[in-house]
Amino acid sequence: xxxxxxxxxxxxxxxxxxxxxxxxxxxxxxxxxxxxxxxxxxxxxxxxxxxxxxxxxxxxxxxxxxxxxxxxxxxxxxxxxxxxxxxxxxxxxxxxxxxxxxxxxxxxxxxxxxxxxxxxxxxxxxxxxxxxxxxxxxxxxxxxxxxxxxxxxxxxxxxx
Amino acid sequence: xxxxxxxxxxxxxxxxxxxxxxxxxxxxxxxxxxxxxxxxxxxxxxxxxxxxxxxxxxxxxxxxxxxxxxxxxxxxxxxxxxxxxxxxxxxxxxxxxxxxxxxxxxxxxxxxxxxxxxxxxxxxxxxxxxxxxxxxxxxxxxxxxxxxxxxxxxxxxxxxxxxxxxxxxxxxxxxxxxxxxxxxxxxxxxxxxxxxxxxxxxxxxxxxxxxxxxxxxxxxxxxxxxxxxxxxxxxxxxxxxxxxxxxxxxxxxxxxxxxxxxxxxxxxxxxxxxxxxxxxxxxxxxxxxxxxxxxxxxxxxxxxxxxxxxxxxxxxxxxxxxxxxxxxxxxxxxxxxxxxxxxxxxxxxxxxxxxxxxxxxxxxxxxxxxxxxxxxxxxxxxxxxxxxxxxxxxxxxxxxxxxxxxxxxxxxxxxxxxxxxxxxxxxxxx
Numbered sequence: 052x053x054x055x056x057x058x059x060x061x062x063x064x065x066x067x068x069x070x071x072x073x074x075x076x077x078x079x080x081x082x083x084x085x086x087x088x089x090x091x092x093x094x095x096x097x098x099x100x101x102x103x104x105x106x107x108x109x110x111x112x113x114x115x116x117x118x119x120x121x122x123x124x125x126x127x128x129x130x131x132x133x134x135x136x137x138x139x140x141x142x143x144x145x146x147x148x149x150x151x152x153x154x155x156x157x158x159x160x161x162x163x164x165x166x167x168x169x170x171x172x173x174x175x176x177x178x179x180x181x182x183x184x185x186x187x188x189x190x191x192x193x194x195x196x197x198x199x200x201x202x203x204x205x206x207x208x209x210x211x
Numbered sequence: 212x213x214x215x216x217x218x219x220x221x222x223x224x225x226x227x228x229x230x231x232x233x234x235x236x237x238x239x240x241x242x243x244x245x246x247x248x249x250x251x252x253x254x255x256x257x258x259x260x261x262x263x264x265x266x267x268x269x270x271x272x273x274x275x276x277x278x279x280x281x282x283x284x285x286x287x288x289x290x291x292x293x294x295x296x297x298x299x300x301x302x303x304x305x306x307x308x309x310x311x312x313x314x315x316x317x318x319x320x321x322x323x324x325x326x327x328x329x330x331x332x333x334x335x336x337x338x339x340x341x342x343x344x345x346x347x348x349x350x351x352x353x354x355x356x357x358x359x360x361x362x363x364x365x366x367x368x369x370x371x372x373x374x375x376x377x378x379x380x381x382x383x384x385x386x387x388x389x390x391x392x393x394x395x396x397x398x399x400x401x402x403x404x405x406x407x408x409x410x411x412x413x414x415x416x417x418x419x420x421x422x423x424x425x426x427x428x429x430x431x432x433x434x435x436x437x438x439x440x441x442x443x444x445x446x447x448x449x450x451x452x453x454x455x456x457x458x459x460x461x462x463x464x465x466x467x468x469x470x471x472x473x474x475x476x477x478x479x480x481x482x483x484x485x486x487x488x489x490x491x492x493x494x495x496x497x498x499x500x501x502x503x504x505x506x507x508x509x510x511x512x513x514x515x516x517x518x519x520x521x522x523x524x525x526x527x528x529x530x531x532x533x534x535x536x537x538x539x540x541x542x543x544x545x546x547x548x549x550x551x552x553x554x555x556x557x558x559x560x561x562x563x564x565x566x567x568x569x570x571x572x573x574x575x576x577x578x579x580x581x582x583x584x585x586x587x588x589x590x591x592x593x594x595x596x597x598x599x600x601x602x603x604x605x606x607x608x609x610x611x612x613x614x615x616x617x618x619x620x621x622x623x624x625x626x627x628x629x630x631x632x633x634x635x636x637x638x639x640x641x
Contacts, residue, residue: 068341068382070296070422075404080385083346104404117406117563120346120388136308137507138465138539140553174390174557175308175507176347179465179537180472181217189349193217 052099054088062103074104078111082121090125119174127162127169129207131155132186135172138179143196147183148172150197154204167211168204217315218472221489225451227459228435229475232319238354240361243322249373251441255330256375258441260291263334267437269445271457276302276393276430277506277535278610279523288417289335289427298421299328299340300402300428304386304393306345307506308557309537312461312473313431317344317351320435321358322367325381327434329372330441332379335427339380343398346387355383390561394609395428397563408565409609432461432536452478456522460536464490467497467542479520486517486540497542501626505534507554508614510621530621547629551596551622552580558615569612572603576619583630586637593630596623 054062062081069076081100086092092115101108115121133148152158155168162169178184181193185200192203214235226232236242243249255263268283289297301324305313316324328340344352359381362368370378384402386392392401396410399421420426436458440448449457456478462485465471469491476485482502486492493499499514504521510531519525526533541550559573576599579592600616600623607613623630 068380070339070424073403073422076384076402076422078404079387079401083385083387106404110404114404114406118346118387118389135553136557137503137550137553138309138537140550141466141539141541141545174560175306175310177305177311177314177345179309179311179539180463181311182465182471186347189347191350 052095054085058084058088066103075106075110078104078106079114079118082111082115083118086121092121092123125162125166128167129187129204130169130171131204132171132173132176134174134176134178134182134184134186136175138175139183142182144183147185147195147197147200151185151200154201167208218470221470221472221474223484223489224475225459225477226475227439227448227451228316228320228323228432229461231323232315237319238321238358240322240358240365240367243320243326247438247442248322249326249367251438252326252329252333252373253375255333255441256373256377258333260334260336263330263441266441266445267334270436270440270448271445271452271455272433272436272440272448273456273523274430275432275436275460275536276395277307277508277532279533282429282433285417285429286331286334286427288415289425290418291335293425295424296339297335297337297425297427299331299335299337300398300416300421300426301328301340301342301431301434302393302395302398302428303342303344303348303351303431304398305348305431305535306390306393307508307535307537308554309463309465309503309506309539310535311463311465312536314348314351315461315473316431316435317348318354321355322362323438324431324435325358325362325368327437328381329368329377329379330437331427331429331434333377335425337427338378340382341402341421342381342383343392343402344383344385345392346385349385352383352385359383389563390557391563391609391611394611397609398428399426406563408563409611411608453520453522455524462489462521463537464540465538466540467493467545468540469494476521479522479525482517482519482521482538485521485538490540493540493542495542497544499540500543500545501541501547503537503539503541503618504531506537507539507557507618508532508610509534510617511625513625547622547626548580548584548633551619552577552584554618554622555580555615558611562611562615566607566609566612568603568606569615572599572612573615575599576615583633586633586640588630588633588637590634593623593627 065077135144185192231237272282273279392407397407401407416426555577559577564570600619603612603616
């Protein structure tokens, strides 16, 4: 399996940074970066990461289920993550999440039929003082209102 | 145009770790060097390791991740003459609900943290360091990677740090979404490429940490405070705070306040002043109901318990904790049943499942709170929530079990009337 040149460069460096014989340490970072490029943690990707990190596919597979950002099925092109944890909850995070469900017509960890958007109710992502917060892919959005969320989603849709 | 910060700074702040935040280009090495950067490292290079650790002890700096353990003491546990190489690990897995400060330290002043790491490396004679950053903070991994690249290019990392002959390599390491990995031993398993499961202690990480090597592990903010401590002296840092509670810390104020934000305040700062003056008070003239003083794991304080100084020891005396600095302010309209449920949903989701009291306890507490919230509560549930929680205390490998139980016990005991109100409403419905 081949990745983009940038990712290959990243992985080559990654495999040298841990102490001698400890390439297993690269499993989680390699999975998350590769997932971004491949779209999901596929069986083929598990085999590939195992080969590169010199571990068994089972040792890769067992971490996939543990880390919440790793997923076996593809998400939408834009993965909308709405925080409803305490700091967000008390300033409208849960209402914002309900609004996002209606706006996108999907529920928790579901993807729109056109594959453009997926939604996830997430745990605290470290934006508490600027709540409610939404992360779309890796971009943070703070003080998000239902109107602001509509604008964000419509803007991404239009840019397609 | 002035630099756009996440929130307006307050004139009431005491800026030590955040002193460079508002400076344009503060994330670059040149700006860092122009603002006292690497003065502390050069000074530390002339000191003995024992003297560095003594200075940190004098500063009364306590771990800013949540546990509040004295940093100098923690450093002294690392066997610097061990035949095994020592490593430094930075806990940048910031995920305690209510906490959003490490983000700023990495985004606005990455070189301050790097200098802190280098000083720690001198103290324990380590030559490699790993910054474990939560996966959701991808942009910060990029910020840190850029800062590290710049430091290598300009000779502040690598074979000859700042021309002093000291050798040190530093790397970022991405997590992938797991609150549990903020627990230091689970983080170490995670960095080894495994599921983040807590380890039995002893051995402590100082003796056998990452890859069974002696490991010095601290939070982002703890490392970021080190340059100021060495530069201006431990005593000067200590004097900013109260006895045994040295210095300042970043307090993340969220919830029902007019000016939520991250503010740097000295240890021992009055909690009510932080709420009413620094954060501008509660909107709409509403009354204070409760405060989560240091992240969701901390027992909640009722309004009448909040007239206290914010230091580790006073908070402990008040039956709570200063924790990670995540302070959530709740006004009188807050539904504590809903609040307790959301806390428990979080811990049930994040329990790694290793210890049965935590795995089962959080699941059952969530179920009971859920049915209460949905109007199916039973009177005996109120006492059962407390009893179940108390059965979890101290019966798990790591602190996650306690972190789930403690706030629940405090909410059920201090806000029983909120639960009673649900029962009364149910009776009316029948």
